[in-house]
Amino acid sequence: MNEKTDTPLIEFSDVTKRFGILTVLDQFSFSVAKGEKVTLIGPSGSGKSTVLRILMTLEPFQEGRLTLDGMSYHEPGVGGRFQASEKHLRQIRNHVGMVFQSFNLFPHMTVLRNIVEAPIRVLGMARAEAEARAIELLQMVGLADKKDHYPVQLSGGQQQRVAIARAMAMRPRVLLFDEPTSALDPQLVGEVLSVIRDLAHEHDLTMLLVTHEMRFAREVSDRVCFFDKGRICEQGAPEAILGAPKNERTREFLSSILS
């Protein structure tokens, strides 16, 4: 995994995140190289989704330092020590996209409009160009014929594929997947995973994936990280972690999820 580049694209150093008295991430350090595909696994409440949500600026954190391509998530001199202005956060968000467990498509907009909305409003793209690109992305996820449908008319798997196309339309450098198949009926999981698999072939795209699909994790990721109690207990190549885990907790978790 380290052969891709020397300086990490994403770097958490001693990040602590608390919800009230509950510490979700405890002096958390973690880095991801450009183009790397990393899968985060672990029991619920272990902090893996929080890592993604912090990266997407959906959650603030209380201590430590986080950088994306050298840009700090905190702005010196703004408010308290661990704050940043909306303007600063928007610069960071320009590089990050996210796919949610519950899809979160905009229900009052057609599929096409869902995809072109942000490129037009945020990137200032011309409508014709945005639509042409949206059609390309819909072809990539196999839903070009659904462009004028509303989300409610689509299956969960189709909605999630549209959500992936929508995230890709903003040309993110980092794409975060927060349990993208957990809300789906089992027979719809495959179609979403196959779209993510295609994206994983994009050399420059950095991907962080939280999932319980272990076979899939093994297939697409360069590295698997096992989370427990706000820390990474064990990480390494997927064959090593999923095939022959050294850590007791990892073994327990894997046997519980596979049984």
Add this chain to the structure above:
Amino acid sequence: MMYGYEWDTTTWLTYTISILPIILIGLTVTLKAAAAGFAIALVLGLVFALLRRSQVKLISWTTAFIVEFLRDTPLLVQLFFLYYVLPNFGIVMPAFLTGALALGLQYAAYTSEVYRGGIEAVHHGQWEAATALNLTRLQTYRDIVIPQAVPRIVPAMGNYLVAMIKETPVLSVITVLEMMGLANMIGERTFEYLVPLTLVGLIFLLLTLICSAGLHRLQKALPKAGIPLR
């Protein structure tokens, strides 16, 4: 006689016919006041709701105080204050403008709560998706949240419209000659109150029935998922 119309009180029918033109003049004032008041309430209510959700505590608390104040004081007191007290401070407004403004302010306080409820009912995942797509807060409200809130707030807004129409007679206390005020004046001069007041009551009933039917249709016509504003 009023506005050049003679009144014939021999039978209830001739009386009704002879006062109808005057009552209809009053009706136009009633309708204008309700329309202006409701327009103010719709716009200002949204402004109140958004300010109240501001992340700046000073702004949200100040707005909350103003909204509570407007809701918790009688419209009559507000009307008197605006019309008879403000001139002492050099602010003089025509009666109609004062009336429309007072109605609009009080109902803005009510509608702001409707907006707030509608906005808060939009799933937080929508906010997160909008943030992940880097939409600004303003764009998120305008393009994502408010369009989804609209179908949810229409029924409650409709109730307030009907309530406001029925409350317009209170404007007669600051000399706005709307329907009810005129009916009362006619009664004072002829000593026959039954016909003018019944007529006004029936017209109000007709008005609110039409409004309710219209709102019902609007509610059915709106897509439940929301309407893109642009």
